[in-house]
Amino acid sequence: MRPFLDFLLNDWLNAESLTQRPRFAEHSRETFDAVLDTCERIAREKYAPFNRLVDTEEPRTEANADGSLRVVLPQATYRAREAYAESGMLAAAQDYEHGGMQLPYLVEATANAFFGKASISIGANLLTVGNANLLMAHGTDLQKQVFAANEFNGRWAGTMCLSEPQAGSSLSDIATRAVLESADDPLGPRYRLKGNKMWISSGEHEMTENIVHLVLAKIPGADGKLVPGVKGISLFIVPKKLVDTQGQLTGVRNDVALAGLNHKVGWRGTTNTLLNFGEGQFPVGGQAGAVGYLVGQPGEGLKCMFHMMNEARIGIGMAATMLGMAGYEASLDYAKTRTQGRPVGPAGKDPAAPPVPLIEHADIRRMLLAQKSYCEGSLALLLYCARLVDEQHTADAAAADEARLLLEVLTPIAKSWPSENCLEANSLAIQIHGGYGYTRDFPVEQYWRDNRLNMIHEGTHGIQAMDLLGRKVLMEGGRGLKLLAGRINATIEQALQRPELAAHANALAQVLERVGGVTKAAWATGEPAQALANAVPYMQAFGHMVLAWTWLDLSLKAVAIENAALAAGVAGATTYFFHYELPKAEPWLRVVEQRDMTCAELPVDAF
């Protein structure tokens, strides 16, 4: 993977050019490489060897003397976290003055890819970083100093507490209540929270001195009732253990209790919890109710929480991609070394000839090239998006605004496309292994199980699709879609100059035109129920268009590089994608175009 990553960073995305910006001026290609080298090494030493272990020895609970539950984790999980925290990666993007490295997000995301490939579930550090970043954006100075800083330095960990058992994706229905206790606590307006939070990753553990929960809850109105909908939602810092303004533990446990663990199909290294807030298991000052400090303004909780949504979703896409890549590498290795059967020649098979490596069989190569096109293509798209995050934050105003808008449109694809297609890649990796791939003696089945999560968390596939077709391609008068079309057309124009790419360029131009037309057709009646009835097929087609564009653009760059094998690989994966994948877009588009209501209108009793 490293040569391809280097190609993406240095040849395609020109990461080094970022060092011309003031924020990154002290960096160079060498410092970027050093970060990647370090992370690649830690991932190899502290993550990869324990990936199966954390699957087998999944988190379990033991009772404390007081009857409360604690989580038991393998030692390897502690070691992996320690190594990650010591690397400084938790604060990779922070200012030097806050102990950070002022790394571009592009380099941070690339470096984190190594950990994802080595063991996606042993660490859940991205949540801690996301939590702290959110406080940096919306917290008071003291909240940043007390909470965010201690997350960045590795002392404490962070969580995101959104979902509730009765309201999975439907945040407007959350029922956790927050009642004001004191408006003038130096850590922020102090509330008492009561409610249950579900699917909380790393919601309880003893790897760090403290855990900083960021919790969505509703402040009841004067009538004591909760406001329906997302407008009533506010955001609170709820530390597991209470702290003072110096960031020291006060010795008082907050009223947050582990109710139980979720036992998952995969991704088992990460503890997933049901948490009870304020049920009185650890009363504070003799009173039930978890102490929480308001972040930002009341009623703006969701807005705050979604501030970091793009990065979080890019992170999920990257997780899916790295699981796919791990399976691709494992199955490529297996296909090169395992001998079995003989290819069919003009005279059939010669049973007296020695068996050949699996990779000599055409269908094995098809399954490998499919994986390559899915996983490397996803990786490229995600780093392109990561580069846009840097543009958004450090480019001039016009370029930053373009980057912001492009990210809005691309993020649902960056999350959903790898989740779906790199899962399929994992299935192909199993298939290449045959019966062995179906056993737990080989790693590929675990990648496949781990990867199944990614279409579900951080907004399901269906939600991404509604976001894309219901919001992103319409917003600002469709300017985001136009912007993307402009970039795609620029690639097409260049590719048309290259005889070997001209056919691909024309194919992409056709699909681009179709996507534009179909978007209009979907909304032709203005009825959301009709427009969005086939939002997922729309997203699938849109994703294939974006990935075809990505591959075409990579091909333009690859012809100029020295590494002939890498160039041939990019050319092959591009051809594969245009011949085998892009034509799938049309069947998906057709049902959207026709606002096909077959599914939506089938009576319930006919199922």
Next chain:
Amino acid sequence: MRPFLDFLLNDWLNAESLTQRPRFAEHSRETFDAVLDTCERIAREKYAPFNRLVDTEEPRTEANADGSLRVVLPQATYRAREAYAESGMLAAAQDYEHGGMQLPYLVEATANAFFGKASISIGANLLTVGNANLLMAHGTDLQKQVFAANEFNGRWAGTMCLSEPQAGSSLSDIATRAVLESADDPLGPRYRLKGNKMWISSGEHEMTENIVHLVLAKIPGADGKLVPGVKGISLFIVPKKLVDTQGQLTGVRNDVALAGLNHKVGWRGTTNTLLNFGEGQFPVGGQAGAVGYLVGQPGEGLKCMFHMMNEARIGIGMAATMLGMAGYEASLDYAKTRTQGRPVGPAGKDPAAPPVPLIEHADIRRMLLAQKSYCEGSLALLLYCARLVDEQHTADAAAADEARLLLEVLTPIAKSWPSENCLEANSLAIQIHGGYGYTRDFPVEQYWRDNRLNMIHEGTHGIQAMDLLGRKVLMEGGRGLKLLAGRINATIEQALQRPELAAHANALAQVLERVGGVTKAAWATGEPAQALANAVPYMQAFGHMVLAWTWLDLSLKAVAIENAALAAGVAGATTYFFHYELPKAEPWLRVVEQRDMTCAELPVDAF
């Protein structure tokens, strides 16, 4: 599922008409129904409640006093086997005079579907039946009497020992040797076997008094060398415990030893073993070497073994289908009862309105209807194939020959299409459950894990595709393909008379023509390497055509039935299949037509 099954059996396939044939003359719709009722009940009582248990408490080994290994299984597995054997289903298809029920295969396959849906892995009875059937076809009278009869009556179990660790799908490379010991043993020419067999389902257990292994091995030539290729393969009966001509145990253990278990991702209720034959752990008469009795002629082992191939592959297709169906039912139930979110109306969402059942969301319905079209369509196709098996065995010569040839062409689809698409159905069932679907608290993740096996065993996806495009559509001058086209055209002709189905009929006619043309184009150069380079996409397109035909034919029949909800369901699933699925055939066909060598020709170092 039962109403749909009854519709298939009684309205669509007219199972009752089989009772006009002498073999089934004592049967009636009532006796068929009684068999289904009994099996449905046993499956509900003895299988379904323990499906999770056999996943959690997977088979493990314990050492016997002599150091050999035995397999420990949950009690529920014993009970399920007992109940199945007591039902008489092991001998369902056998003659009355052999204690059988003389049931049509169609009814036997339908009855077995209930067990597959309740717990696919708790029983492995189909292997015992297949083993005994094979002996009925190729064994001597005494072999039938001693071995087959005791499998049909439930006293012993059977296995199929084909694969070896170094030669998974490549049977021509098996290295198990069989050396003649005595040509005149009453049980058949007696050999001593040495070798290792891998992936043997139920290769060791104590559920039955004895286990009858059917083993492929090679008899060395005069030079002591094994003949390369499949021609040197012979078939042997190798009982775990030696028996006399009366079918009584002699007290001598045969030299077959459990070397270990395979630890699988799913399908855990079925023990999967590595067996050592003839390594001397249980020497017979002081000598290493497992005692085996030749079945049929030397060198015809594979021919014998593949005699039952169609039924075996229909069985795998049915397993995949029933896992899909189990997931469909679970997610349909969840979607009807779980409330979450609100549909988008013209004015957006009203957060003050109560949440609606999941099934009110368009994308949930899409995922349900996709599952329905995959699983019910597969079930219909499989029962159609089962009906062909009965035609082959009991119809007049011309019809029997047609049925044989149609089965040859349809079997790769009957095995591969459900394996691929009902696995996707299981993934959609998880998606409908959201985060809950990713936990082991709900059954859908297990169905998904269990189902992943079906693209691998009994001939991988790739092997099915080579069989279809490399052999089945060519055999007998393409007569099988023409025959199928004739049946499809007959359905099209009828559907053209129905205004509501005419558009589907035309769409299917187009794809049928394309498949014919593309088959020719694939073979235009006569080079197998080019023709077969895209055999899997060909099979995928061919399968979609066959399923579209199946749904269209079901639709023709459904308009006449009384159950309005069922008729609406068939109509909806048909429309779904024609709008959302059939158009996928064209992108698959295009690479076949163009003999696209992108994958086959990419250099190894470019991956």
